[in-house]
Amino acid sequence: MRLYSASSEETLRARTLIKDWAGEGILTKEQHQRLEQETVSELRTTNIFLRLVLFLFTLISVCAAAALFLEIFLRPSSEQTDGIFLLIGAAVSYAAAELAVSRGRLYRYGIEEALAVCSVGFLCLGMQFALFSGHPLLPASDAAHSLVPAAGVVLSLWIWRRFGLWYAFLAAMIFAVFLSGYWTSSDAVQRALVAVFYLVGLICVAALRTRHRFDYLEDAYSPAEALLWLGIYLAINLKLSPSNLPAGWWDWVGSAGAASEYTRPFYWTTWALIWVLPPVVLVRGIRQKDRFVIAVGAISFILTFVSNKPYLGWPRHTWDPMLLGILLTGVALFIRRWLARGPGGVRGGFTAARLSGKDKQWMNAASAALGLVTPQSITPSPQTTSEDFHFGGGASGGGGAGGDF
Amino acid sequence: MYDELDRWVQQQYQLSQLSEGFMNILVRLDHWREQGAISPQQHVYLAALARREPFSLFLELNILFYAGVLAFVAGLGWTVTTYSQQLGDVLVLVILSAIFAACFWYCFSRAPAWSLAQTPAPNAAFDYVLYLGSLVWCIELAYLENRFRLLSGQWDLYLLATAGFFFFLAYRFDNRFVLSLALSSFAGWFGLTISHWPSHQDAAYRQYALLYCLLIGAVGALLQYRGVKPHFFGTYLNIAANVGFWALLSGVFQRDGYALWFLALLIACAVSIAWGLKRRQFAFVAYSAVYGYVGISSMLIRNIRDFTSILTYFVFTGVAMVVGLVVIARRFGRQA
Numbered sequence: 001m002r003l004y005s006a007s008s009e010e011t012l013r014a015r016t017l018i019k020d021w022a023g024e025g026i027l028t029k030e031q032h033q034r035l036e037q038e039t040v041s042e043l044r045t046t047n048i049f050l051r052l053v054l055f056l057f058t059l060i061s062v063c064a065a066a067a068l069f070l071e072i073f074l075r076p077s078s079e080q081t082d083g084i085f086l087l088i089g090a091a092v093s094y095a096a097a098e099l100a101v102s103r104g105r106l107y108r109y110g111i112e113e114a115l116a117v118c119s120v121g122f123l124c125l126g127m128q129f130a131l132f133s134g135h136p137l138l139p140a141s142d143a144a145h146s147l148v149p150a151a152g153v154v155l156s157l158w159i160w161r162r163f164g165l166w167y168a169f170l171a172a173m174i175f176a177v178f179l180s181g182y183w184t185s186s187d188a189v190q191r192a193l194v195a196v197f198y199l200v201g202l203i204c205v206a207a208l209r210t211r212h213r214f215d216y217l218e219d220a221y222s223p224a225e226a227l228l229w230l231g232i233y234l235a236i237n238l239k240l241s242p243s244n245l246p247a248g249w250w251d252w253v254g255s256a257g258a259a260s261e262y263t264r265p266f267y268w269t270t271w272a273l274i275w276v277l278p279p280v281v282l283v284r285g286i287r288q289k290d291r292f293v294i295a296v297g298a299i300s301f302i303l304t305f306v307s308n309k310p311y312l313g314w315p316r317h318t319w320d321p322m323l324l325g326i327l328l329t330g331v332a333l334f335i336r337r338w339l340a341r342g343p344g345g346v347r348g349g350f351t352a353a354r355l356s357g358k359d360k361q362w363m364n365a366a367s368a369a370l371g372l373v374t375p376q377s378i379t380p381s382p383q384t385t386s387e388d389f390h391f392g393g394g395a396s397g398g399g400g401a402g403g404d405f
Numbered sequence: 406m407y408d409e410l411d412r413w414v415q416q417q418y419q420l421s422q423l424s425e426g427f428m429n430i431l432v433r434l435d436h437w438r439e440q441g442a443i444s445p446q447q448h449v450y451l452a453a454l455a456r457r458e459p460f461s462l463f464l465e466l467n468i469l470f471y472a473g474v475l476a477f478v479a480g481l482g483w484t485v486t487t488y489s490q491q492l493g494d495v496l497v498l499v500i501l502s503a504i505f506a507a508c509f510w511y512c513f514s515r516a517p518a519w520s521l522a523q524t525p526a527p528n529a530a531f532d533y534v535l536y537l538g539s540l541v542w543c544i545e546l547a548y549l550e551n552r553f554r555l556l557s558g559q560w561d562l563y564l565l566a567t568a569g570f571f572f573f574l575a576y577r578f579d580n581r582f583v584l585s586l587a588l589s590s591f592a593g594w595f596g597l598t599i600s601h602w603p604s605h606q607d608a609a610y611r612q613y614a615l616l617y618c619l620l621i622g623a624v625g626a627l628l629q630y631r632g633v634k635p636h637f638f639g640t641y642l643n644i645a646a647n648v649g650f651w652a653l654l655s656g657v658f659q660r661d662g663y664a665l666w667f668l669a670l671l672i673a674c675a676v677s678i679a680w681g682l683k684r685r686q687f688a689f690v691a692y693s694a695v696y697g698y699v700g701i702s703s704m705l706i707r708n709i710r711d712f713t714s715i716l717t718y719f720v721f722t723g724v725a726m727v728v729g730l731v732v733i734a735r736r737f738g739r740q741a
Contacts, residue, residue, distance in 0.1 A: 017430055026454075031443060031447075038442075039433075049687035049690065050690065050691065054731070057698075061723025061726075067716050071713050072713060109734075111731075215429040289460040291464075298465065319483075321479045321483065324473075325474065325477025325478070325479075328470075331469060353461060354463040359461065364639075370471065
């Protein structure tokens, strides 16, 4: 089913590990050169920046080509004709993506990824136009319309399996969210359905990945499992609603899902579940030593702390984020010290020490980027000429100095 | 029981993989040890790393520290803004000053001796304590000015002083978080200074954005040349490149008098590509590809009204960009 051979992908993985180990000084330069020669792959790879730019320009050219074809040959035309053309476009894009890999031996090169992404987009748009004439973004109550997101789920999952692109799995999960909206208008049932979809996916992924510890396929299953855990958590937490996202994070959490909108048993079951799920995910991540699953466990813990008060109907205080901050730093300090006190700085197979050069690269890039983000939100605005001026005005400033003094 | 079963499944799977000519990293390490490519000690160490034994929580703990500091400062700012009347100026300032003083006492008392080269932090929490102190400084300064108008609303002076203070801290404690704070405060000073001017603001912003990027680029280069924290150079250069490209693009987007800006954009793209390829820093190749494409496209299609011609332009130029980038990727950018 997979487009790349197991040995090719494993060779690339070995090559990456060797580079990392050489960067950390575990392998000498001579050893690195020798082992590099033993891990030569026929696949063509590139670095992340060129990959992103190639993805962007392939996307531009494919979308422009499709629009140009429609404009020149099919104007004026009905929506059905456009739809059929887009379906053909989806097939052509997908075939081109396959060809780029089988002939061009491209691996995470941007080009084949953009072609695969275009095939999903064209398929959904084409089905919408061809089968259900109307604006694709308008909601429809007809359950038959669910064919469009269903096709999106199927093709995205296929691309994930075939090309190994983690974001295709995310796309499939997003399409699955839309599916339930066509079948029922009840928010509670929609959430339950989405959670069940993800749970089924989770069982499948968990069963598959047991056979793939320490090989390249674990790298594919790990983010998929983490995304599914996160999806389940977001589906069952009634206080998190994506529809309110622009209102700001702190305002957003808690503004949705009032208790009266749901039956009491459903409401309190979800409250219990948002406390049960984070430790389960965290334990699973720790057992598997899976970075992504551990991260989702930690994120869901934080979201539970943030949404607990709204769930219980308790008032939120301005110092709640301070308490959360103290808790997070306290936990980080405790874990770090506890691990450091173990023999050789290791306890239970975990260490707080840095073992990979990648971690350092991530830290350097993130610290430079995140440092840029925060000051604007905490530095007061400059319009201070009026006597009545109160700086800020919003409660959503990253550093919090966004309200009025 | 579970672990034994898991181990058995792994062994069976590895055997089946071997029979298919498939080698995962553990099998490869065994093979390299037998060949003598790595020593037995290296084999033991690398096999443990590949099995994630031990598993490093370095990244996760750093993210927890960062999120904790950010949440704390958010709550502090929110509390101060909401309850400043009830708490009173003295109490607010005492609390903010106490946190600020405690942070900097901690940093100055534990910092290693200053060095021109990269200096590791004495412990994992150190960088975040410094970051906390810097953010609290911002809140305190904002509070002081709003309540007492010490500088009569001259925020640009605050920003300049803050930028200077943060530059000092960044170099003293070798901290990228604070260096980014310094660079953005400095950019804020440029922006605020121009906002006081009566007219021609767009043109002034553009010219001063260029001046800003040239200045920080030059300072970064000079400090790197002198060997003063040379690892900071990347941060300077990335910020300078992005600010510079934005400024040039805004000039190209003008209705009149864009020719010089366009020429400058082309030169900047050429320099950025040359630098990126020479230094194997492909972010700069990406910057020049994207910013250059946007600038050139805006020049070429600004007077075209025919939709078909515009689409034709995007098809051909998109394909040309892909071909050009593939050539670059194949010649220079194979290594991830």
